[in-house]
Amino acid sequence: MFTPNTRFLVVDDFNTMRKAIKKIFGEMGYTNIIEAADGQAAFETLQYQHAKGEAIDVIISDWNMPRMLGIDLLKLCKKTPEFKSLPFVLLTAESEQVQIIDAVKSGVSEYVIKPFSPQMLKEKLEKVYRKHNAATKVA
Amino acid sequence: MSAANKINIHHPFMDGVIIQSLANGVVEALKIMVNIEASFEKPFVGTNWKSPTDFSVYLNLNSDFYRGRIQFHFTEMVAKTIVEKLIGSEVIEKSEILDGVGEISNIFYGGAKTKLNSLGLNLAMSLPKPCLTKDLPKAIAETTCMLIPFKVLGEICYVEIILN
Numbered sequence: 403m404f405t406p407n408t409r410f411l412v413v414d415d416f417n418t419m420r421k422a423i424k425k426i427f428g429e430m431g432y433t434n435i436i437e438a439a440d441g442q443a444a445f446e447t448l449q450y451q452h453a454k455g456e457a458i459d460v461i462i463s464d465w466n467m468p469r470m471l472g473i474d475l476l477k478l479c480k481k482t483p484e485f486k487s488l489p490f491v492l493l494t495a496e497s498e499q500v501q502i503i504d505a506v507k508s509g510v511s512e513y514v515i516k517p518f519s520p521q522m523l524k525e526k527l528e529k530v531y532r533k534h535n536a537a538t539k540v541a
Numbered sequence: 542m543s544a545a546n547k548i549n550i551h552h553p554f555m556d557g558v559i560i561q562s563l564a565n566g567v568v569e570a571l572k573i574m575v576n577i578e579a580s581f582e583k584p585f586v587g588t589n590w591k592s593p594t595d596f597s598v599y600l601n602l603n604s605d606f607y608r609g610r611i612q613f614h615f616t617e618m619v620a621k622t623i624v625e626k627l628i629g630s631e632v633i634e635k636s637e638i639l640d641g642v643g644e645i646s647n648i649f650y651g652g653a654k655t656k657l658n659s660l661g662l663n664l665a666m667s668l669p670k671p672c673l674t675k676d677l678p679k680a681i682a683e684t685t686c687m688l689i690p691f692k693v694l695g696e697i698c699y700v701e702i703i704l705n
């Protein structure tokens with residue numbers, strides 16, 4: 403699993419959801435969590451953290467947000483050399499087939515549909531870790 | 542009275558499947574996210590209906606066929622309990638309750654939208670807007686609405702559908 407000092411970026415337009423995710427992550431032993439309220443703010447945070455040498459390791463993002471959608475943040479990250487290999491989890495109430503296909507084509511690591519239980523989130527995160535670990539070993 | 546502010550009994554939104562998907566969206570979200578049981582009561586059509594609750598969330602309904610609004614109404618105790626269970630700590634500020642009911646309504650709507658769009662309704666994404674029930678901005682066709690009451694923690698909350 404990801405090491406306890408892994409730096410997560412949690413992106414959601416609702417503070418409650420960011421807090422709920424932080425609580426679940428805290429229970430898993432992860433406390434290094436940075437928040438952003440939309441895709442635009444998230445991208446700026448990614449750049450800022452990268453520039454100061456404290457780069458984000460994993461992105462957990464909502465889909466439906468003002469300014470920049472989570473799917474557009476995902477596409478932007480995949481086009482940006484510094485961020486394209488970052489594990490990217492979409493955690494969203496959007497659950498239509500076309501959306502999931504769009505996300506998978508865009509390179510999402512895992513797609514988690516709200517409502518979710520802490521256990522579901524934990525299992526998905528383990529899956530992301532295994533996938534990412536396998537990918538970096540090959541590379 | 543114009544045809545615009547009437548919900549006809551034959552209107553697709555009066556369909557059992559649609560009401561059921563909205564109800565299921567709510568029950569499932571509350572069960573999975575915060576482990577709270579909810580049960581639905583008999584839906585009814587309201588005329589000049591005013592919600593007796595404290596907190597509300599409205600989302601614009603936009604599809605190829607329909608325009609309108611979906612609103613979720615919560616009593617203060619229910620809203621506060623849901624938010625506290627979500628974040629795992631006590632909530633004091635009203636702004637925190639508003640934020641929390643906004644997100645849970647987003648989840649209620651998300652599940653229903655997927656089901657409804659699989660039936661061909663083609664509803665667009667919508668950003669939920671929470672407010673105090675007394676501050677709810679008027680929807681255009683407000684005279685008639687469809688109401689689905691649900692019981693949570695012993696109190697009645699509502700899903701309201703307004704169609705233009």
Ligand SMILES: [Mg+2]
Pocket residue numbers: 414415416464465466467647
């Ligand atoms: Mg959102």
